[in-house]
Amino acid sequence: MADSENLENMVQELRRGMLVLAVLSQLSRQQYGYALLKLLADRGMQIDQGTLYPLLRRLEVQGLLQSNWNVEAGRPRRYYVISSEGKKLLSRLKNEWGSMVTAMDGMLK
Amino acid sequence: MTLIELYAAEVGKRLPLRGRGDIEAELRSTLEDMLEDRSQKAGRPADEAMTLDLLREYGPPDKVAATYHPNQYLIGPRLFPFFVKVLKIVLTVLVIVLAVTLGIQLARQPAGPEFAKAVVSGLLGILGGAVQAFGNVALVFAILERVLPASEFKLDEEQQTWDPASLRQAEEPAAVKPWEPIAGIVFAAAAMIIFNGYADLVGVHFLKDGAWTSIPVLTEAFFRWLPYINILWALQIALNVVLLRQGRWQAATRWFSIALDAAGVVIAYFLLAGPPIVSLSAEALVASGLSGPAAAATVNTAVQLGVRVVIAIVMLVQGIDIVKEVIKLILRRR
Numbered sequence: 267m268a269d270s271e272n273l274e275n276m277v278q279e280l281r282r283g284m285l286v287l288a289v290l291s292q293l294s295r296q297q298y299g300y301a302l303l304k305l306l307a308d309r310g311m312q313i314d315q316g317t318l319y320p321l322l323r324r325l326e327v328q329g330l331l332q333s334n335w336n337v338e339a340g341r342p343r344r345y346y347v348i349s350s351e352g353k354k355l356l357s358r359l360k361n362e363w364g365s366m367v368t369a370m371d372g373m374l375k
Numbered sequence: 376m377t378l379i380e381l382y383a384a385e386v387g388k389r390l391p392l393r394g395r396g397d398i399e400a401e402l403r404s405t406l407e408d409m410l411e412d413r414s415q416k417a418g419r420p421a422d423e424a425m426t427l428d429l430l431r432e433y434g435p436p437d438k439v440a441a442t443y444h445p446n447q448y449l450i451g452p453r454l455f456p457f458f459v460k461v462l463k464i465v466l467t468v469l470v471i472v473l474a475v476t477l478g479i480q481l482a483r484q485p486a487g488p489e490f491a492k493a494v495v496s497g498l499l500g501i502l503g504g505a506v507q508a509f510g511n512v513a514l515v516f517a518i519l520e521r522v523l524p525a526s527e528f529k530l531d532e533e534q535q536t537w538d539p540a541s542l543r544q545a546e547e548p549a550a551v552k553p554w555e556p557i558a559g560i561v562f563a564a565a566a567m568i569i570f571n572g573y574a575d576l577v578g579v580h581f582l583k584d585g586a587w588t589s590i591p592v593l594t595e596a597f598f599r600w601l602p603y604i605n606i607l608w609a610l611q612i613a614l615n616v617v618l619l620r621q622g623r624w625q626a627a628t629r630w631f632s633i634a635l636d637a638a639g640v641v642i643a644y645f646l647l648a649g650p651p652i653v654s655l656s657a658e659a660l661v662a663s664g665l666s667g668p669a670a671a672a673t674v675n676t677a678v679q680l681g682v683r684v685v686i687a688i689v690m691l692v693q694g695i696d697i698v699k700e701v702i703k704l705i706l707r708r709r
Binding site: 300301323343 | 394433
């Protein structure tokens, strides 16, 4: 019981570390929150809504995302897209990620 | 209003005004998207039961609102170290002031059950004052946390200029500086010699007709306790010799020191509660020509009161010290 709980916590920690990279990487085209949630899930990254929406707002406050409201099929939706600042950061994050994956692969062999 | 609108409004109530409308609108839109998804999967139009299921799964409004401001603390990490520093200073000053005030009150208190009552109520007063001060300081910092920008507190500057070389200068908590036990030995030995061999020296000295004359002040009550005080001084010397040899505090020496301090407090209590241990007799003062009969009585009362105040303060400070040391030792064991 304690083992599975520990495992779950650790997996969550790992995911939390990757969230920003995952979200930024999927916002080169504008998406609204729920669509992004499904897109990430389809690509194997399940994120809780309670985590995604506050994260989107935080990234916007940091200037890494831009958002605007659009009305689509009579429903107002907030669309997010990566900003130029976000693109620069994403490029550096990708490099960091590549180094980490290489390092971890080496360690886990 | 629809259930989704009511739900979003409930979440909104728990959010700061700034950005609330935006979050509510986004939440409504998301929930409607989710409901539509469910309706398509179920192959039937969304109804109230489906909406209720969705909202139940999405979670209570409190929980959802909390995700938008995860750091709900009274005093945040940027201010907390500063808060602790200020609190330590305030509490130290407050406890000292209250302890001195209590000491003065106790010195005026006659011996008996009323005295013990006054000690207990005085200590409770100190505790109450400390709790109140804690609350006030916490309140001030909680307000600062919300009104001051982070740039106002540059505590990390200290960390940036930190030099690892300073580690060598840092004092090892268990280390004993050699002068401390030496001073302790000299003090205890001098006290033993003076109070046992030259008790007459403890008094008022004055020049009369070209010759030094003295009026001893220690009373019979003091000498009744002197053997016990001698034992304490002797044990104090023994402890300091051990500390000098070992060069550091160990659990045994710490407990022994606490026991000696506690014995000192007990003896101080009896000295305080019993008959006066000093007395400047009016007759001796008048005979010395230092004062008239009326002034002599006042001087005597003042001296006795002064000694009682000193004993009461020493007792309190020592008592607080003992409690602190015991707590430290117990925590260190864990």
